[in-house]
Amino acid sequence: MWNRPRFDLKVRLTLRVAAISAACFAVISAYFLITADRAAHARLDDIAAIVAKTLELQQGKIQWVASPRSDFPNLDPVSAYVMTPGLCLAFRGTSGDILQRFCSGAPAPANPPPQAFTAFYRSLFDPGREAARPVIVRGAKLGDAVVSVEPAVQTAEAWHEAGRLMLALAIALPLLCALVYAALARALRPTRMxxxxxxxxxxxxxxxxxxxxxxxxxxxxxxxxxxxxxxxxxxxxxRSELTRKLIALQDEERRHLARELHDEFGQSLAAIRALASSARQTAAQDCPSLLGECDGIARTATGMMETLRGTLFRLRPPDVEELGLVASLEGLVAGWNGRSRGETRFSIRFDGAFETLPATISASLYRIVQEALTNAAKHAVATRVSLELTMGASEIALAIDDDGRATDPVAKSGMGLLGMRERVAALRGQLSFEAKPNGGSALRVVIPLAAADRPPLEHAA
Structure with missing residues (x-):
């Protein structure tokens, strides 16, 4: 499964709201700057019209009084009431030369705009652009009235207005994010449940x-x-009910098979041993050369009976309900230690009082341990197997560790692991199997004691 980064839904939605809000503020700011630029140029156009009209009146007055002294153009009268910081008034003749120019000074701004904003604003709006109006007297064009504003002054004014919007954004956006996050946290509170x-x-x-x-x-x-x-x-x-019935049927079949083997096959082996003994006595008197064959038959029958006895023990374990779980498991471990002839060493440790443990759990634990020991000894070829059974207030924990081959659980255990899983699942427990990094394997079983309230497996069928 891929490990993908996780993001909190409230944070993600809040960031999206913040991004949309910032975009809206940016659009509003751009609209405001465009509107302010248009208003500034409209104001310059109006001032240029006033200057041109004033100059036309001055030229008309000069021609009316026929004064030989001409002070045209004279921008002083109009500058008295239209001048603002950074504003420039000029008269440009028909030759293109500036005949008179009048500019008002502009104080250095207390908070000059950043260079980035200055470059951005000048690239979009061209704040130094002039506004010109022709000066026409009696149908003849005398020149143009030119009005302009210093780019630095207009840029500073735009930054002052934009700064107020940025201040409003800096205050409103975090507040909006906090309110949105709080609202989302309240609305999404059920997702925790x-x-x-x-x-x-x-x-x-x-x-x-x-x-x-x-x-x-x-x-x-x-x-x-x-x-x-x-x-x-x-x-x-x-599923649990079906599993209990299947396990109960499996145990019943094992008991039936054990009875059949004991009654039929066991008696047949006993008869073979008796016949071999009788044949040996007859051969000792009449044909001594057959003594070896008689002894071989007896040894083979004895070996088969030993094998049958072990098979019967696995098919029909001791009555756990009568002997108790501790005694039954100690006997099981002792039997494996005896049969292994030193090749594999089994050890078991108990922690808790198992006398009051229900028969249902005792029988299942015995079968699980029995299957686990078989897997460790025969399939994993382990040399040491340790078992630890712990009983707490609410659950029973079984830990089995071995130093055998660390192979895949299915290949190692075959159907044994599946049977153990089914028994644990029938008791609403949990089973885990893992290979150790340095070799060997670990089996862990946890069964809640609440499983004792369920009917015994024998009665479930």
């Missing part, structure tokens, strides 16, 4: 149910979750 419910379902607590939610979407999830939990609980109960 959904996550907790899923975690409990994953832990095999199928009794988990979600409460009603206010949101329609979450209510639909709640209905689907509860329906799924009910279906899983029903399916698991049916």
């Amino acid at each position: 959904i996550r907790t419910g899923l975690e409990r379902i994953a832990a095999n607590d199928l009794t988990t149910r979600l409460p009603p939610f206010d949101l329609a979407e979450l209510s639909a999830i709640r209905d689907g979750f509860n329906h799924l939990a009910e279906s899983l609980e029903t399916a698991l109960a049916e």
